[in-house]
Amino acid sequence: MSIIQQHTAASLTDAWRTVNIDILTEDSSVNFDTSTLHPPQPEVSEADVRTLSTQVRQLLRGGDAEGALRGCLETPVYNGTDAAKDAHLQTIIEVLQSIKASDMTPLLKGIYAAPGGSELLDVLMKYIYKGMASGAPAAAGLKSPAKMTPQSTGFTQIGSRPGASNEPASAAMSVLLSWHEKLVEVAGLGCIGRTMTDWRRV
Amino acid sequence: MAAPEVHHLFHNPIADHSFSADHATLAVARDSTVELYGKAGNAFKLKDVLKGHDKTVTSVDIAPNSGRIVSCSQDRNALVWEPSPTGYKPTLVLLRISRAATFVRWSPSETKFAVGSGDRVIAVCYFEEENDWWVSKHLKKPIRSTITSVAWHPNSVLLAAGSTDAHARVFSAFVKGVDERPEPGVWGERLPFNTVCGEYLNNSAGWVHSVSFSPSGNALAFAAHDSSITVVYPSGPEQPPRAVLSVPTQLLPFKSLIWKAEDEIIAAGYDCEAFRFQGGEGGWQLVGTVESKGSAGHGEQREESALNMFRQMDLKGKVKDDTQLKTIHQNTVSTIRPYEVSGGRVTKFSSSGVDGRVVVWNA
Numbered sequence: 139m140s141i142i143q144q145h146t147a148a149s150l151t152d153a154w155r156t157v158n159i160d161i162l163t164e165d166s167s168v169n170f171d172t173s174t175l176h177p178p179q180p181e182v183s184e185a186d187v188r189t190l191s192t193q194v195r196q197l198l199r200g201g202d203a204e205g206a207l208r209g210c211l212e213t214p215v216y217n218g219t220d221a222a223k224d225a226h227l228q229t230i231i232e233v234l235q236s237i238k239a240s241d242m243t244p245l246l247k248g249i250y251a252a253p254g255g256s257e258l259l260d261v262l263m264k265y266i267y268k269g270m271a272s273g274a275p276a277a278a279g280l281k282s283p284a285k286m287t288p289q290s291t292g293f294t295q296i297g298s299r300p301g302a303s304n305e306p307a308s309a310a311m312s313v314l315l316s317w318h319e320k321l322v323e324v325a326g327l328g329c330i331g332r333t334m335t336d337w338r339r340v
Numbered sequence: 341m342a343a344p345e346v347h348h349l350f351h352n353p354i355a356d357h358s359f360s361a362d363h364a365t366l367a368v369a370r371d372s373t374v375e376l377y378g379k380a381g382n383a384f385k386l387k388d389v390l391k392g393h394d395k396t397v398t399s400v401d402i403a404p405n406s407g408r409i410v411s412c413s414q415d416r417n418a419l420v421w422e423p424s425p426t427g428y429k430p431t432l433v434l435l436r437i438s439r440a441a442t443f444v445r446w447s448p449s450e451t452k453f454a455v456g457s458g459d460r461v462i463a464v465c466y467f468e469e470e471n472d473w474w475v476s477k478h479l480k481k482p483i484r485s486t487i488t489s490v491a492w493h494p495n496s497v498l499l500a501a502g503s504t505d506a507h508a509r510v511f512s513a514f515v516k517g518v519d520e521r522p523e524p525g526v527w528g529e530r531l532p533f534n535t536v537c538g539e540y541l542n543n544s545a546g547w548v549h550s551v552s553f554s555p556s557g558n559a560l561a562f563a564a565h566d567s568s569i570t571v572v573y574p575s576g577p578e579q580p581p582r583a584v585l586s587v588p589t590q591l592l593p594f595k596s597l598i599w600k601a602e603d604e605i606i607a608a609g610y611d612c613e614a615f616r617f618q619g620g621e622g623g624w625q626l627v628g629t630v631e632s633k634g635s636a637g638h639g640e641q642r643e644e645s646a647l648n649m650f651r652q653m654d655l656k657g658k659v660k661d662d663t664q665l666k667t668i669h670q671n672t673v674s675t676i677r678p679y680e681v682s683g684g685r686v687t688k689f690s691s692s693g694v695d696g697r698v699v700v701w702n703a
Contacts, residue, residue: 165460167485167505175484175505176545256588260544326590328567335546335566337506 176337179216187215187222191229203237204245211249211258214265216338223340227272230265235313242317246324259325263333264340266321269314344631345700346668347384349377355397356675357692361404363679366698367411369397374411374421376428384698392419392430399443403450410453412441418455418465420474433474435463443489449496451518454479456487462501464513464533479511479534489550489596493557497522497531500560502548508562508570510537526558528577537577542570542586549609550596555684563594563607571605573621587617587624596676600703601685606630608673608691612665614701630701633666671695 160166190213197206210233215226237245249255321329347366355369366377366384372393377384393413400411409421409428416437421428435441439458446453455463455476460483463476485505492499499513512531514522524530527537538560546565553560560572568588575582592610600606600616605624608614614630649659664670671694679700680688692698 170484172484172505175507176541257543260588326567327592328588328590331593332544332546332566332568332588335506335564336544338544 179338182213182215182218182222182226184219184222184225186213187218187225187229191225194229194233198233198236203233203241204248206233207237207245207262208249208258211261211265214261214338214340216340224272227265227268227340230262231269231310231314234317235310239316242320243324246320250324256325256329259321260329260332260336261340262317263321263325263329264336266314266318267333268340270311270318342702344668344702345382347377347698347700348696349375349384349698350696352696353671353694354674354692354696354698356399356401357690357698358400358402358409358677359679359690360402360407365402367400367402367409368692368698369400369411372396372413372415374400374409388427390419390421390428390430392421393417395440398441399445401444401446401453403446406450408446408450410444410446412444412455414440416441416457418444418453418463418474431474433463433465433476435465435476436478437461437463439486442487445490445492447492447496447499447513448494449519452496452513452515454490454492454499454501454513456490456501458486460485460487462487462490462499462511462513464499464515466515466518477513477515477533479513481534482536482539483509485547488548491551491553493527493553494555495522495525495557498527498537498553498557500551500553500562502551502562502564504547506541506545506547506564508540508548508551508560508572510539510560511535512537526574526576538572538574538581540570540572540581540584542566542568542584544568544588546593549594550607552597552599552605554599554602556602559602561597561599561605563597563609565593567591567593569594569597569605569607569617569624571619571624583621585619585621585624587626589615589626591615595672595674596691598676598678598686598689600689606676606686606689606703608676610672611667612669612671612673612693612695613667614673614676614689614691630703631667668699669693669695669697 160168194206194209210230215223249258352370357368359366364379368375372395374390374397376388378387393415395413395415397411397413402409407423412418418433418435418441419430421430437457437459441455441457443456452466462479465474465476468475483503485503487501487503489502497514497519499511502508510527512535514531514533544566548562548564551562563569568586570586572581573583594607594609597605597607603620605617606614616627616630617624618627619625652659673691673693676689676691678686679690686703688700689703690700
């Protein structure tokens with residue numbers, strides 16, 4: 139039998155390359171719950187988030203912006219319902235919006251210099267990214283994300299641009315962007331790296 | 341302080357490098373070969389090319405006393421290159437892994453070496469006299485992902501490994517008949533093969549790029565992709581560690597780290613230069629860069645003539661040539677290694693990186 143005859147249709151295609159061999163391996167990461175690799179996080183209920191949010195608002199009204207920001211960064215919602223997570227994000231964005239642009243850098247530097255401050259700023263970075271990802275945060279929370287996707291309307295883009303059509307959303311977005319800039323100046327690129335690598339999602 | 345010794349070997353990434361004990365030979369992993377450079381005056385000249393792997397060589401290590409070279413590659417093999425009068429003779433090692441080999445290091449006793457792999461195992465290899473070949477035993481549990489680096493304890497029994505499952509682990513790699521029974525220490529008393537002496541991760545848990553034991557072997561440091569280094573001080577067998585100190589930095593992640601002494605760690609990585617950390621059980625902190633910038637020859641601010649300025653603007657659209665980094669390495673540093681040790685302290689270390697340079701630094 140010549141070598142050529144040994145080829146079959148199956149061996150000539152490269153379909154075998156697409157076989158996911160991880161599924162066939164018993165103890166591969168696909169067949170293993172990777173969440174068990176990390177210590178579990180305490181669960182935070184929506185009610186807890188609401189209580190915290192009222193406390194934070196009181197601090198804000200009292201003019202203690204740093205206290206308010208610290209308060210919500212110290213209790214990130216790593217383990218909780220989506221509603222609780224979104225509620226906490228809203229609280230944080232409210233705090234961020236209420237802080238003047240000129241106060242940002244001194245405030246961040248203050249937090250960074252304090253013990254455990256680097257961790258708090260990592261949490262802040264996570265919420266900034268979450269805020270940016272959720273499309274229409276804070277005040278514009280009613281608008282559904284589906285509507286935010288640009289529609290193919292040819293040249294009539296003016297009306298359908300997310301930013302232009304939705305003033306509060308774009309305002310929140312610009313606040314997040316300027317916080318992001320200031321935060322990278324203080325906490326460095328390492329802060330972004332940690333946001334990406336961290337398995338504790340907000 | 342003397343300036344660092346820079347050897348720009350070629351314009352390819354260097355996955356790993358290793359100097360022989362007398363510093364006359366330098367082995368670098370380049371593509372699917374290991375290139376040996378010999379010292380000629382102040383420069384290194386290509387002396388020999390070890391061809392044997394058919395995929396990218398990921399790691400190479402020269403045993404300081406025997407002069408044997410071990411290399412491992414993405415082709416799932418490791419080769420031991422035995423020096424002989426007619427050149428280096430390769431011997432294949434039975435690794436029994438089904439994914440790429442990622443990292444290899446000789447144990448200090450030089451009777452064993454450990455190969456990390458993408459197959460969620462570490463192959464601990466030793467020479468079997470009766471069959472006249474290198475065989476391996478697998479450290480398997482509880483590794484959940486690719487091994488990125490391994491490091492030996494000075495006693496040649498304990499092995500630290502960093503993995504992409506974000507854990508740094510300490511195993512016993514005790515092989516009966518090869519190793520002396522180790523003295524009981526902080527990591528454990530009885531140490532049969534595959535005893536897990538410690539499993540550590542830090543809070544933000546990026547995957548681990550590099551691990552290293554302190555000179556005494558009583559502390560472990562690891563660098564992870566969350567731009568941090570973490571130092572672990574164990575308290576004894578089966579007990580939680582005395583201290584796990586994590587230092588998050590503002591920098592890009594570190595790819596490699598070494599201990600200069602018990603109170604100093606040097607780490608380098610994506611920022612293209614080495615950084616110094618100092619501390620002890622009470623806490624560690626980043627103290628600065630190893631490289632002093634702005635010195636003569638680097639990052640120079642030459643006086644530009646008006647003609648030159650306009651010529652630059654015409655040719656490049658800008659006045660200053662800013663295509664060079666201010667650091668000596670022009671790309672990620674992938675490996676740093678101790679180069680010269682005196683009195684228990686590393687006095688010089690070498691680094692290699694994606695830019696094809698090998699640099700010897702004053703630590």
